[in-house]
Amino acid sequence: MSQGITTRDRQARLSAYTAFAVQGLCFASLVTQVPQMQKAHHLSDATLSLVLLMVPLVAGVGSVASGALFQRFGSGPVLRVSQPAVAVTIALIGLTGDNDVALYVAVAAFGLFVGAVDASMNAQAVAVERRYGVSLITGFYAVWSVAGILGGLWASLSNKIDLPLFACFAIAAAVAVAASAATGHRLYRRAEEGDGPTAAELKAAGRSVPWRPILIVGAAMAVAYLADAAISNYGAKYLDDELSSADWVAPLGYVAYQIAMVVSRGVADLAVRRSGPVRVVRLGGAVGIVGMLGVVAAPNAAFAIAAFAVAGLGLSVIAPVCFTAAGRVDPTGLGVAVARVNIFNYVGFVLGAAIVGAIAPLSPDHGLRLAFIAPTALILVVFLTAKGFAVPAQGGDPLEPPSRAGRSSRHGSGV
CATH class of the missing domain: 1.20.1250.20 (MFS general substrate transporter like domains)
Incomplete structure (x- = not known):
C-alpha cells in the first residue's frame, strides 16, 4: 500500500464499496424476478426478450452520457444522483401492475441510470486504486457479487412467502437508497479524482x-x-x-x-x-x-x-x-x-x-x-x-x- 493513505481515502474506499454493493443488490433483485414480471404483465416470450434487450442498449447511452458529465462535475455527484434513481426505478417497475407502457418507461429509465452508475462507480474505484497504488478493482467486484447473492436470496424468500412484487422491489430499493445516502457524500469529489488525460x-x-x-x-x-x-x-x-x-x-x-x-x-x-x-x-x-x-x-x-x-x-x-x-x-x-x-x-x-x-x-x-x-x-x-x-x-x-x-x-x- 502506498504511503500517505488518509482517513479521507479510507472513507472514499468504503463509499465505493457501498456503491458496488448497492448496484449488485439492485441488479440481482430485478433479474431474478423476471418470471414474476412476465406473469404480472402477461408478456409473450418475444416481448419479454425486447424488454430485456432494452436494458443494455439504454445502459450504453447512460454510460456515455454520464462520462460527459465527469469532466465538469466529477463521478461522485453523478453516482450520488444515479444510484438512488436505479433503486427508485426498480420500485416503479414493481408498481406498474399490468400497464405495459409504464413498464417500458420504467425499464428504460432503469437502463439509463444503470449505465450512469456503471460508469461512475468504476471511475470512483479507479480513483481509489490510483490513490492506494495497488490493484483493488477485483475486490470491488467481489463486493458486487456478494450483494448480488443477497439480492437473489431476498427474491427467493419473497417468492416463498408470496410477497407482492412491488413489496419485494420496494424493500430492496429502500435498503439501497439508505445505503447510498449514508455513504455517498464521502465519495471522492471532482478535485480529488485528479485530472484525466486531455483529448x-x-x-x-x-x-x-x-x-x-x-x-x-x-x-x-x-x-x-x-x-x-x-x-x-x-x-x-x-x-x-x-x-x-x-x-x-x-x-x-x-x-x-x-x-x-x-x-x-x-x-x-x-x-x-x-x-x-x-x-x-x-x-x-x-x-x-x-x-x-x-x-x-x-x-x-x-x-x-x-x-x-x-x-x-x-x-x-x-x-x-x-x-x-x-x-x-x-x-x-x-x-x-x-x-x-x-x-x-x-x-x-x-x-x-x-x-x-x-x-x-x-x-x-x-x-x-x-x-x-x-x-x-x-x-x-x-x-x-x-x-x-x-x-x-x-x-x-x-x-x-x-x-x-x-x-x-x-x-x-x-x-
Whole structure:
C-alpha cells in the first residue's frame, strides 16, 4: 500500500464499496424476478426478450452520457444522483401492475441510470486504486457479487412467502437508497479524482495502441459476457418455465452462479501467477462449457442450479484476464486499451439478450434449453483466442511463463 493513505481515502474506499454493493443488490433483485414480471404483465416470450434487450442498449447511452458529465462535475455527484434513481426505478417497475407502457418507461429509465452508475462507480474505484497504488478493482467486484447473492436470496424468500412484487422491489430499493445516502457524500469529489488525460493525449495514445491484440482478447470478453447475459436474464425463467421449479427456487440459479464466481475469483490471481493466463483462460473456457452443457441437459432444477455454479466457476476468470492482457499492450498508461476491451462487455451483453431472446420463442416447450446452446457453442471462441493472452508488455517480458505473472484488474459491469 502506498504511503500517505488518509482517513479521507479510507472513507472514499468504503463509499465505493457501498456503491458496488448497492448496484449488485439492485441488479440481482430485478433479474431474478423476471418470471414474476412476465406473469404480472402477461408478456409473450418475444416481448419479454425486447424488454430485456432494452436494458443494455439504454445502459450504453447512460454510460456515455454520464462520462460527459465527469469532466465538469466529477463521478461522485453523478453516482450520488444515479444510484438512488436505479433503486427508485426498480420500485416503479414493481408498481406498474399490468400497464405495459409504464413498464417500458420504467425499464428504460432503469437502463439509463444503470449505465450512469456503471460508469461512475468504476471511475470512483479507479480513483481509489490510483490513490492506494495497488490493484483493488477485483475486490470491488467481489463486493458486487456478494450483494448480488443477497439480492437473489431476498427474491427467493419473497417468492416463498408470496410477497407482492412491488413489496419485494420496494424493500430492496429502500435498503439501497439508505445505503447510498449514508455513504455517498464521502465519495471522492471532482478535485480529488485528479485530472484525466486531455483529448489530444487520448488521440495520440489511440494511435499508439494496436488493435489486433485488443480484438483477440475482446472476442473472448464478448463471449464470456454473452453467456453471462443469458444466465442473468433468463436463468430464473428457465428454472421456472422449463424445469417447473417453485417460484422461490427460480432465483437460486443466479445465486449459485454468483457464489461460484466469488469463489473462483478468490483463487484466480494465484492461478495466473502459477500457470500463466493462457492456461487459466483455457481452463476457464473448458469449465464454462461443462457448466453450460449441464444447463442445456438439466433434467431438473437442482441439476440446473449446480450447472449454473459450474459455469460461474469457469466464466468468471475470463474478463479480469482480458483486462490485464489489454493493459499490457497499452504503452501510454492512459487506459485506452482497457476502454476498448470494455466495449466488448456491452457487445456481449447485448448479443446475449438478443440471441437467447430470438431463439427462445421458437419452441414453446424447450425454447430456452435450445437457446442456451448458442452461448455454450460460442465459448469455443475462448480456446481460439487463448494464445492471444500471452502478450508481451510494452517494454517488458510477456506474461508467460508463469514466473512473469500479472494481476487481474477488474470484472466487467453486471459479470
